[in-house]
Amino acid sequence: MIRAQHLFREYTVAGARVRAVAVDLLALTCYLALALLVTWPLALRFNTELFGGIDNIPGRFRFAGYEEAGLHLWRVWWVSEALLHAVHPFWTDLLFYPDGVQLYVQTLSAPNAVITLPIYLLAGPVAAFNTVIVLGFALTGFGIFLLARQYAGGFWGPLLCGVLVTLGPFHLGQLQNSHNHLFSMQWIPFYLHALTLLDERGSRWRIGYASGMAALVVLSDWYWASVCGVLTIVWVIARLALVRERWVLVQRYALFAAGASLMLLPFLAGMIASRTLLPVGHSARDEIWEAYVRYSSADLFGLFFPNVYNPLWGAQVEQILRPIAAPFTPSVWYVAAGWTLTTLAIIGVWSSWQRALHLLIVGVCLWVIALGPTLWIFGYDSNIPMPYALLDRIPLFGAARKPALFVAPVLALLSVLAAIGLEELRQRLPSLWRAAPVVVVAALGTFELWLPAGRVFLPLERPPVYEQIAARPGAVADLPLDVLETSRTLRNQMIHGQPIIGGFIARRPAYPSFDIPLIRAIGTMQELPDDDITPLDRTTLMAMQCFAPVRHVVVRTDLTTQREQNNLEQTLTRLIGRPAVPAYEDAAYRWYELPLFVDACHPFMYPGKGWHAVERNTEMVLYRWADAESQVIIASPHTTSVPALVSLRLAAYQTTRPTELWSDNRLWGVLGISPEPRTFRLLLPVNHGVNPIILRAPTAPDPASNRMISIVAFRVSVAYPALTEEKR
Incomplete structure (x- = not known):
């Protein structure tokens, strides 16, 4: 008898689990069908084509286009190729050649590429990109469904709340801007669902689920990682403040943190x-960065702004x-939640605020942070400081x-509160009428969204x-560069697969190699001066080409001026030693294939940051004035450290100025530079690659030029005595 009862209980539990899985699969199927319907005829x-968003939306609230879409297409391509070739996905030397760039705090969306990898293998990057869009709709709704059902129960209420969020104005706005990394916000509700389950019971799979979702959030996007980092802190503090058995929760959270750290190790x-x-x-930070943060903040009433994407009243709302x-820039401040969702959430709070107290505390705290460093009220900056101003000072977090x-x-x-509110409405009606609120909400939501x-x-x-370049490996200067945040060169790179000068990413690196005169002249298509405070003869240009060999120069002629094209040809002619002749030319493109000069490698020097433009005195002597800190760079092709004899002909502005000389993070001495030109010679060790020598001197205002200057350099050169002796 006891055995039979035990088997019956096991059968009942197993049956409940099967039914729960069936309900989840049904909901997911509904969201997938909705995604295909909303994006039709994408299927x-x-x-063959990238999905760019919803058309016929009035005004400037739609920013969809090639640039952001192309950037996210490149990210899918890069992560997929990195996984297939066992290459580090968070570092690439394909951009900002020859320096490369880290992708840890970029908008990489690595999990999107992982889950769409089978599609990438079967149908290519375009199909994988479009799969990300479909999954962004479907999984966001499904994540909301799981989270809302955990609190409110039932099926139709959580299902409708998922629809109200995934088709809501905020989510749709990310799609309209082709911000695929933000449109894939499904990791947020999944992560909240995992935290909710962890609060109920500390089983191994729940701890693993929470740890896994935390890892996915961090790997998906630095924005979401920053958001969920703060969310976790607020969630844990609020939960510990509201429960009695705090020690049990502390143990669970500790195991969860350990598991997430291990996965992210x-x-x-x-x-x-x-x-x-x-x-x-x-x-x-600079003023532009400060303005970006300020104008990327939510308005106090931003949640309640009407849906600007509705074709019936969108134009009037925009006005x-x-x-x-x-x-504000609409792509970063428009955070409307939708009136149907907020109305249901208000009902949920009104009827069950004690039940939802923890969610209210967390939601209010996060909303206050979303308001940014100062409070905006209907577009007016009140200058009232807000908590985000403190968070923004945290290293790395401020990069969000x-x-x-x-x-x-x-x-x-809000979706959880809305599901609770809808369920409360249903329970207060006779059983015969309990479907009515669901029907009414579905109708109102359809009308609004x-x-x-x-x-x-x-x-x-x-x-x-680019098909031709693909068969001839070598770095590419795809001109004009992506100086205006265009993804054209990234789209081209997916064809030829070679490293490129520059690149389009969310957070641009310092890119010191772009200061190499040859690379800068090619990349900017500006005139290469005949000389500088460092040599610019053909031998030095060939050494620069050998150090950072750019093999292909492709010019989009309809996007560049004739003067820029002439400047480029003059630079290439000086490098090659004969007129530059295109290897290919059509109505829009001109391709030059350059020699690499593999036998011309030798150390060379060039001015780095902190120098003003080249000038000439009455005797036609070249010179450059320096700021408080200036650099001269030694580029060495040698694999080992060798001593270099550096010659600096310097003078000071008006009075003798003590000038610190730094190299390899070490202070090598203080030079007393007087107004009379003098040549300083120093023997310094130089490593392989780029070696900056930093000069730091006090500045003074120059009334004639209205600038702050310190010292002036007339000639800078480098020699390698040991290497010269070896050649003898």
Whole structure:
């Protein structure tokens, strides 16, 4: 008898689990069908064109286009290729050649590439990109469904709340801007769902689930990692403040933190190894950065702004919002939640605030952070300081730059409150009428979130010149460079597969190699001077080409001026020693294939940061004035450290100025530089690669030029005595 009862209980539990899985699969199927319907006819163009967003939306609230879409297409391509070839996905030497760039705190969305890898293998990067869009709709709704059902129970309420979020204005706005990394906000509700399960019971799979979701959030995007980092702190503090058995929860959270850290260990180790290359935010900030953070903040009433994407009233809403939020960029401040969702959430709070107290505390805290460093009220900056101003000073966190993104978990928590509110409405009605609130909410949500009929599709070109380059390995200068945040060179790179000068990423690196005169002249298509304070003869140019060999120079002639093209040809002619002749030319492209001069490698020197433009005195002598800190760079092709004799002909402005000389993070001495020109010779060790020599001197104002200057350099050169002796 006891055995039979035990078997019956096991059968009942197993049956409940099967039913729960069946309900989850049904909900996921509904969201997938909704995603295909909303993006239709994407399914017919799945591997030929990129999905660019919803068309026929009035005004400037739509920013969809090639540039952001191309950037995210490149990210899918890069991570997929890195995984297939067992290459480090968070570092690439394909961009910003020859320096390369870290991708740890970029908008890489690595999990998107991982889950779409089978599609990438079967149908290519375009199909994988479009799969990310479909999954962004479906999984965001499904994550909300799981989270809301955990609190409210039932099926139709959580299902509708998932629809209200995934088709809501905030989520749709990320799609319209082709911000695929932010449109893939499914990791937020999944992570909240994992925390909720962890609070209930500390089983191994729940701890593993929470740890895994934390790892996915961190790997998906630095924005979401920053948001969920703060979310976790607020969640834990609020939960511990509201429960009695705190020690049990502390143990669970400790195990969860240990599990997440273990999963992220390789990633964190890579970040530590690349720490000098990571953008820290505040310490590197300027006025433009400050303005970006300020205008990327939510308005106090931003959650309640109407849906600007509805074709019935969108144009009128934009006319209202545009003057209110004139200083804002809509792509970063528009955080409307939708009136249907917020109304249900208000009902949920009103009827069950004690049940939802923890969610209310967390949601309010995150909403306050989303308001940014100062409080904006209907577009007016009150200058009232807000908590984000303190968070923004934290190294690395400040690199996130978009306070308004804290709205994402707020919307997920609102969906829970909305599901509770809808369930409360149903329970207060007779059983015969309990379907009525669901029908009414579905009708209101459909009316509010109705989408325009048009869809944007972005075809991709494959210029034949890049097909030819693909068969001839070598770095590419694809001109003009991506100086205006265009992804054209990234789209081209997916064809030829070679490293490129420059690149388009969210947080640009310092890129010291771009100061090499030959690379700068090619990259900017500006005139290469005949001489400088360092030599610019053909022998030096060949050494620069040998040090950082750019093999292919491709010019988009319709995007460049004739003067720029002439400057480029003159530079290439000086390098080659004969007129530069294109290897290929058509109506839009001109391709030069350059020699690499593999036997011309020798050390050379060039001015780095901190120098003013070249000038000439009455005797036609060249010179450059320096700021408080200036650099001269030694580029060495030698694999071992060798002593270098550095000659610096310097003078000071008006009076003798003590000048510190730094090399390899070491102070080598203080030079007393007088107004009379003098040549200083120093023997310094030089390593392989780029070696900056830093000069630091006090400045003074120059009334004639209205600038702050310190010292002046007439000639800078380097010699290697040991290597000269070896040649003899």
